[in-house]
Amino acid sequence: MRLRVLDQGHRPRQRLALRVMRLVSRTQVDPVAKVTLYRPELFGRPWLRFVESAMRGPSEWSEGERELFGAFVSRLNLCGFCVGVHERTSEMILGGDAGVDRLGQWRDGGFPPKVTAMFGLLEKVTLEPDAVRPQDVRVVRAAGVSDTAILDGLYVGFLFNTVNRLANALDFRWGSDADRRGMASRLVRNRYHVPDFLLR
Amino acid sequence: MDQHALEVMDLRYAVLESPGATDPAVRDAAHYGMRLPELWAAYVARVREESYQMTDLDVEELLAAGCTEDAIFEMTLAAAVGAATQRLDAGLRAVREAD
Secondary structure (H helix, E strand, O other): OOOOHHHHOOOHHHHHHHHHHHHHHOOOOOHHHHHHHOOOOOOHHHHHHHHHHHHHOOOOOOHHHHHHHHHHHHHHOOOHHHHHHHHHHHHHHHHHHOOHHHHHHHHHOOOOHHHHHHHHHHHHHHHOHHHOOHHHHHHHHHOOOOHHHHHHHHHHHHHHHHHHHHHHHHOOOOOOHHHHHHHHHHHHHHOOOOOHHHHO | OOHHHHHHHHHHHHHHHOOOOOOHHHHHHHHHOOOOOHHHHHHHHHHHHOHHHOOHHHHHHHHHOOOOHHHHHHHHHHHHHHHHHHHHHHHHHHHHHOO
């Protein structure tokens, strides 16, 4: 981590939690966990509440589709850390049809029309926010996506536009491919849930 | 207001208003892309628009100028959440206006 406080500055409760995570996983601790457990009242507590809701709460998008949106936005933001983890989570949930190898050619990538349409809006919002127009939304609606689903997709975009910047700025990295796969497995298994008592 | 909107509002409040090493007014400026003291301007711009190019040097320069790591953490959060909010708001506005 680029800031030592994120490796070593945690309060006793969170320090113990990180130690337990390290022992149980037998890999390096996820940098996202280090950030969310450091001064959790500042960021981690509200962040995790939002993330669990956006990625695993009720939505017309499946959990796998939301992971795919995450991998897609992470590619746009050139966040290698997040791409590596969320392409893996997409594959774990969607199986062989995930199509993560086709995200770079998403317009012809053979994704379902609704997913392709949402990709288009997420790309515009992420790379050219000042150029987003109502017509960009009408295109997504025309593909059959409801406004509720469009909003859900935009909030997943917000999530990854935030965490990609943190990962890049604070130098998140995994130690090995086994670590990357381990991080993805834990996200899928734990469904982004962190017990409240760890965040006090 | 829908659930995600409330959650994001809570997040932004925590990042911008929690007691910390930086003045909330400076965090606000980083969040909303407003004018910043010279000390922070380049770093915040990098987080917002070029985070993929950041290196250890970006942080080392701030530390050499006397910033604490907590201050850097707070400003990084404010800038990242601010850039993401700008993008979210662009999409939400387009949805509202698309009727």
